[in-house]
Amino acid sequence: MRKTVLFTLIGLIGLLLGLGVGGFLTYNRTVAELGSIPASPIVVGTVYDRENHTIVYAISNPGPVPLQLVDHTLVFTPGEETEEPAYVLTNVPVNMVLPPFTVTSVALDLKADTAELQVGDAVATTLAYTHPLSSDLYSVYHTQVISKEQLQGEGGSQQSAPAEQQTTPEPTPEATVTKEGQ
């Protein structure tokens, strides 16, 4: 009887110890391995800021590796309510870091001296980014047809995402169309 109790106890404690050791080693190695896999940024929200004439993207970095936004290319396609002709801003430098596991607001200037965006206008943006594990340039292509809720300004106080960090790259209209990236 005593023997049974003793060796059951030893077996149980050994089992728990093995569970603890195995869980500890496996969990921390998994964390270390997963912690080096970069994710692709996701545009989770778009707002047009009338006062600054910028389009503000809420960009989520769902991975553990910080991503570096390098530049963006913006294609404006007019809708039915505007007289503004279509235009393209090419390879405007952004230089911004998307920290891991956060949503960052990125404000991109529209072309200077153009009319405000109206409902129905389409803005297509190609964001080029890099990450530390590779020297390649990656890109995210995001198209947005502006709706009523996305028009902001004149006291429109709803600010969407946390971690406000605004870059105001100088809009270089008719920038040289260099074939960089994909």
Added chain:
Amino acid sequence: MMRRNGWLWFLLVLFLAGVILAWLGLLWGALLLPHEVAFVLGFFGFLLLGFSLLRDYAWAAGLLEDVLRTRTSEAEASQRIRQAMPGEPRPELTFILLLRTLLQSVAPIRYAFYGFVVLMLLVTVALHITPGAQALALIMTGLFLGGMTAAFFVWVLDMTVAYLLGEYAQQLARSQPPQPETADVAEATG
């Protein structure tokens, strides 16, 4: 002659090699992560710390089991203990008292060993609840779990010896029921 330190040198060399490699930063990176190095070092460190316990408990358990299964007579077992403990002068001691003297000689080491285990546990818990010490707490947990793995072996041998001593006392009580001295021995061994 039975209490040789055969494995001690092997363990010591392994442990020192691990410490030097970890010190030079050669172990982690490609091969092992820092907390895994800590686990290995904690394991070998505590094996070294509890080496005499492991050795003596394993030896005592083997001897006790031989006596219980009557593969070895008590006189022969006493002779072997005397050889292992050259300084023991009292010739009147019985086998079981000799064995207890042997186990008593490592009792301070046992106390220190379990004390170190508790100390490691406390330091690990303290690091876990210290804000901003996550990296250190991870390393310390690795050391602690490695030490616990070694401590588990020591504890199992400890328990085995205690169990076999109890068996021996029961056997003694069964073989000589009416005599009052056996109660003393059983009490002393149990």
